Amino acid sequence: MNLKIYIETYGCQMNVNDSQVAAAILEKAGCSVTENISQADVILVNTCSVRDNAEKRVLGRLEVFRLEKKKREGVIVGVLGCMAQRLKDELLKNGNVDFTIGPDSYRSLPAVISYIRDKGGKMTETNLSSTETYSDIDPVRVDSNGVSAFISIMRGCNNMCSYCIVPFTRGRERSRDPQSIVAEAEKLVKEGYKEVTLLGQNVDSYLWINPENTTDSVNFSQLLELVALACPDMRIRFQTSHPKDMRKGVLYTMAMYPNICPHIHLPVQSGSTRMLEKMNRKYTREDYLEKIKAIREILPDCSVTTDIIAGFCSETEEDHQQTLSLMKEVGFDSAFMFQYSERPNTLASRKYPDDVPDGAKTERLNQIIALQNELSLLSNQKCIGQTYQVLVEGPSKRSDKQMTGRTPQNKFCVFDAKDTKPGDLVYVKILTCSSATLMGEIVEQPKTLIEKAEDTIEEGLHEIKEKIIKSIARNKKPKDNE
Numbered sequence: 001m002n003l004k005i006y007i008e009t010y011g012c013q014m015n016v017n018d019s020q021v022a023a024a025i026l027e028k029a030g031c032s033v034t035e036n037i038s039q040a041d042v043i044l045v046n047t048c049s050v051r052d053n054a055e056k057r058v059l060g061r062l063e064v065f066r067l068e069k070k071k072r073e074g075v076i077v078g079v080l081g082c083m084a085q086r087l088k089d090e091l092l093k094n095g096n097v098d099f100t101i102g103p104d105s106y107r108s109l110p111a112v113i114s115y116i117r118d119k120g121g122k123m124t125e126t127n128l129s130s131t132e133t134y135s136d137i138d139p140v141r142v143d144s145n146g147v148s149a150f151i152s153i154m155r156g157c158n159n160m161c162s163y164c165i166v167p168f169t170r171g172r173e174r175s176r177d178p179q180s181i182v183a184e185a186e187k188l189v190k191e192g193y194k195e196v197t198l199l200g201q202n203v204d205s206y207l208w209i210n211p212e213n214t215t216d217s218v219n220f221s222q223l224l225e226l227v228a229l230a231c232p233d234m235r236i237r238f239q240t241s242h243p244k245d246m247r248k249g250v251l252y253t254m255a256m257y258p259n260i261c262p263h264i265h266l267p268v269q270s271g272s273t274r275m276l277e278k279m280n281r282k283y284t285r286e287d288y289l290e291k292i293k294a295i296r297e298i299l300p301d302c303s304v305t306t307d308i309i310a311g312f313c314s315e316t317e318e319d320h321q322q323t324l325s326l327m328k329e330v331g332f333d334s335a336f337m338f339q340y341s342e343r344p345n346t347l348a349s350r351k352y353p354d355d356v357p358d359g360a361k362t363e364r365l366n367q368i369i370a371l372q373n374e375l376s377l378l379s380n381q382k383c384i385g386q387t388y389q390v391l392v393e394g395p396s397k398r399s400d401k402q403m404t405g406r407t408p409q410n411k412f413c414v415f416d417a418k419d420t421k422p423g424d425l426v427y428v429k430i431l432t433c434s435s436a437t438l439m440g441e442i443v444e445q446p447k448t449l450i451e452k453a454e455d456t457i458e459e460g461l462h463e464i465k466e467k468i469i470k471s472i473a474r475n476k477k478p479k480d481n482e
């Protein structure tokens with residue numbers, strides 16, 4: 001099947017990785033990926049259902065694809081991902097869509113495409129699996145900067161947060177075998193990648209049980225350690241942590257391995273225990289703050305980022321104030337902030353009225369964003385004068401004389417390019433900042449604590465030596481009466 005495939009991706013990092021899995025399955029079947037939509041035989045859009053506006057964007061794109069279908073006869077349009085899973089054949093009523101394939105059915109892509117090309121018609125493949133992890137598929141790194149890559153370590157979600165569509169679109173949680181995860185990381189090292197992000201909806205509940213010996217298992221902190229040891233020169237990140245499941249063991253593993261980046265994305269969603277209970281998050285405000293305390297104690301230089309939902313069902317001004325106060329108490333380094341969007345069939349949509357008026361939701365979200373901008377600025381200002389190891393990702397959008405990259409804490413950084421190239425690790429001293437960006441200059445690698453201690457000892461020894469020489473010289477000096 002020698003077809004040109006164009007893939008557009010919306011939604012989370014997991015979707016970015018899934019598009020790479022889909023590309024790999026199609027390349028194996030003889031297809032090739034094109035970045036040019038006007039050359040495509042097959043247009044795929046990998047979609048997100050997490051909020052209503054994410055779905056609206058995709059529906060808008062389908063109109064654009066209709067024009068491509070008009071221009072060239074035989075072009076096939078397929079919808080992949082969470083929206084395909086949620087809406088199934090309802091999406092096929094849209095005249096522009098030829099097939100829908102859900103997140104667990106990507107292996108059927110070649111068969112579906114070839115059937116539609118040969119016989120015409122429309123198809124839907126949306127069976128959810130309790131075992132599929134695509135562990136044998138080597139993702140084709142489309143849309144990659146060649147420096148940083150994603151590895152999916154698990155799929156699905158069992159948490160059933162009451163507002164969330166993900167458990168419905170991605171099915172039951174399942175963990176991928178650690179051997180194939182480590183092998184994928186090692187392959188990325190060979191291909192020149194310098195950073196990997198381990199992905200799961202709740203990485204803290206990763207648990208692989210050896211099917212041949214069920215007493216043999218690997219949890220998330222053990223997996224982190226395996227990857228850190230196998231790829232000592234690779235930066236390792238992970239996402240997303242869940243406050244109810246994050247254990248100290250993960251923090252200690254992070255502290256032990258310098259190649260695991262000190263950054264935790266720990267979505268809080270709300271600062272009000274009443275809201276958290278209604279959201280079915282299974283932790284209280286106090287539990288969350290305890291986790292933050294543990295991070296600060298075990299990993300003093302770790303950044304903490306979060307997700308916040310404004311205006312969830314029955315949220316009062318008092319609940320909202322508690323979110324603002326928790327944000328201040330934690331001092332998040334950055335946050336993704338959203339207005340609550342009711343999703344069909346979720347527990348919240350069935351049980352709780354979406355009763356916060358739109359105007360109040362927007363007003364609360366704006367207050368949350370304004371506060372986070374202040375907190376992000378404060379957090380960035382603390383970096384001024386410090387030197388960070390930055391992984392160079394590519395030229396700045398504003399000027400090709402400047403490069404961009406990220407600190408271990410995942411802060412975005414801009415600096416004069418000099419002769420650096422993507423993939424280099426450089427040291428950048430931070431000179432100024434905005435709430436979103438650190439700006440600095442490349443400097444020599446700063447001395448480590450041990451090197452500094454050695455220097456102090458060296459200086460001390462030198463001083464003692466000088467004193468001894470002086471005193472010997474004094475003692476040797478002939479006395480006046482000699």
Ligand code: SAH
Nearest residue numbers: 163164201240267307308309338339340341
């Ligand atoms: N598994 C991750 C991320 C899930 S989706 C986690 O548990 O944190 C990413 C974010 O989208 C969520 O953290 C939440 O803040 C937001 N989100 C999910 N459903 C939403 C909804 N119905 N309305 C508004 N925001 C939502």
Ligand code: SF4
Nearest residue numbers: 157159160161164166
């Ligand atoms: Fe959704 Fe909750 Fe699962 Fe995250 S943990 S994907 S918010 S159900």
Ligand code: F3S
Nearest residue numbers: 011012048049050082
């Ligand atoms: Fe991701 Fe959106 Fe699906 S956030 S899991 S693509 S609903």
